Amino acid sequence: MAATAPSGGTRQSARERILDTAFRLFYAHGPRGVGVDTVIAESGVAKATLYKHFPRKDDLVLAYLDTVDQAWFGALRAAARAAGDEPRDQLVGLFGALGTACRREGYHGCAFINTAAESAPGSDIHARTVEHKTVVRAWVTELARRAGARDPDRLARQLTLLLDGGLAAGVLDADPSAPAEARAAAEALVAAACPRPTA
Amino acid sequence: MAATAPSGGTRQSARERILDTAFRLFYAHGPRGVGVDTVIAESGVAKATLYKHFPRKDDLVLAYLDTVDQAWFGALRAAARAAGDEPRDQLVGLFGALGTACRREGYHGCAFINTAAESAPGSDIHARTVEHKTVVRAWVTELARRAGARDPDRLARQLTLLLDGGLAAGVLDADPSAPAEARAAAEALVAAACPRPTA
DNA sequence: AAACTAACAGACAGGTCTGTCTACCAACAG
DNA sequence: CTGTTGGTAGACAGACCTGTCTGTTAGTTT
Structure with missing residues (x-):
């Protein structure tokens, strides 16, 4: 990523x-x-x-995925924190990490999606990519719960779909409009899924 | 795909x-x-x-991408048509193709994203994957325009992000909840972006 | 019948890949 | 001084990769 x-x-x-x-x-x-x-x-x-x-080379690949996992998950949390203390704002704010990544030189999409695409479904490497996405979604779900979402699982799934879409688009071209629109869509989805405005 | x-x-x-x-x-x-x-x-x-x-092998890969392009674009159009005559409904209906693909044996995500991930950014093959995504988004944009969206480009970008997210998720696991939630999110986004309900 | 076309069968060259192995070197601890 | 640790340098095996080449077979057209 x-x-x-x-x-x-x-x-x-x-x-x-x-x-x-x-x-x-x-x-x-x-x-x-x-x-x-x-x-x-x-x-x-x-x-x-x-x-x-x-x-084995696979051990090196796994270590690489661990490195990316720490860096990307860290960037997501930092972007969420930077959006303030309200979980509702953080759900939108985490998309800032997408924009930052997209603007970076050599941006090439999501390391996990890219690696998963070339690894066999049953392999250790593939399992690690799935694990990463699971952990991130669990974190977003918890955020959605704290934001008072009607259905936190559902909102988290929708937001991570947007996030993955933005990352996947990055392997094709690093159009900065993608992160911006992903964020705008996230705002709309959060607004629709969280009953009462916090403010 | x-x-x-x-x-x-x-x-x-x-x-x-x-x-x-x-x-x-x-x-x-x-x-x-x-x-x-x-x-x-x-x-x-x-x-x-x-x-x-x-x-050259690359020629075979390009022919493969052409085949996938025809099949997937055809599936998208068929799913949109199946949703009725209203462009507004078609924008949501096209996500049916995602659900169908996801349920298929051997589903492994989006052929274009997967191929783009392993091809050099300047190559013919990479260019072909970008072209495919561009064509699909142009089609969605036209649909959004006919649906009376306030900003067709924007809505199309958001919807294709969701679509790509759903496809990208498929390379990790073929969880059928992803297409369902993508469709639900699309409904919300279409509703938010098209001023007057058609009915 | 003769010529042409499309396909089959498989050897081959030249390169790249992973992973193993031998041999050497430098720093440091006891 | 001696043994251990962590590193360097590079040959090597065995597999796989793309792409080329020779030769053969069968069907179709002229």
Whole structure:
């Protein structure tokens, strides 16, 4: 999801260099589109070192997904908090993270959707992508509940659909109107689903 | 996007067999996840024959995208028509295609989003996926205009975001609640965007 | 009958992929 | 001084990838 790579000012350990490089390359080309040799070359690490930290390439992909999960979920929470204390406002505010991500150089849609598209449905990697979406939706559901939504599950599903739509559109083109319209639609849906205006 | 493969009852030509097989395999595993040899083996065709009809693998992928485009766009139009003559109802009705696709065996999300995720942004293939989404959105925009929407572009953008969200969710899991909620959200958005109720 | 067309069958080249292995080096702890 | 830890450098195996090439077979047209 086009989040910032974890940066380190000081000299990084081999593990960190591998993860940073993998993050950058995997997000840009998809895990399947990047060979282990490329990660090795660009991170300036020995092959044995990479395979010591990540015995199989899939382990590296899972670590990459964990990194993205933290970054993106963090961005969503930050955007929600920035919208104020009212859960109702936060439900709309979290779409700010979408706009921020979309404007970032090299934005290429949702890392989880993109990775899920190229992984087998039963695999560990696919399961991890599903898990991420489940956790995010659970968080939105809780927010919807606190916002007094008539049916929090329903509102959360609708909002995450919009969010995923905005992210999915990002893999095609990074048109900034998508996040803006997603936010506007979210406002309408929240207004329709929460009985009494909080203010 | 999980549309039906073109079927032929009689003996198919080599070209048709190649396209049908490519459709099935590419949709299930992604174009990059299927080797030309596999397409050859499963379609029972000689290698020279495949390369005669499709000089490069990319040509086969483009033909695959054309097939999906026809099938999915056709399904959208059919679902819209099935909802009646009122453009307003058609805007909601087109989401029926999402539910139908989602319930199909082997449903795996949107072929265009999935393919775009694994293709380079400047490539022919990527351009074709963008073109498809553009055409669909233009069609929805026209529908929104005929429905008397205050801002047809805006409503179309919001509805296609929902549609893409529903399709993107399909690559994670084929939960049938997603299409249902997408449709419900579409109803709310259409109601909010079209000034006077038609009836 | 002869020529042409479409397809089949499969070897082959040249490249890339993952993952394993050997050998070496530098820092540091006891 | 010696053993351990963490890293570098790169050869190697075995599989798979795309795309080309040779040769054969069957049906159709002239």
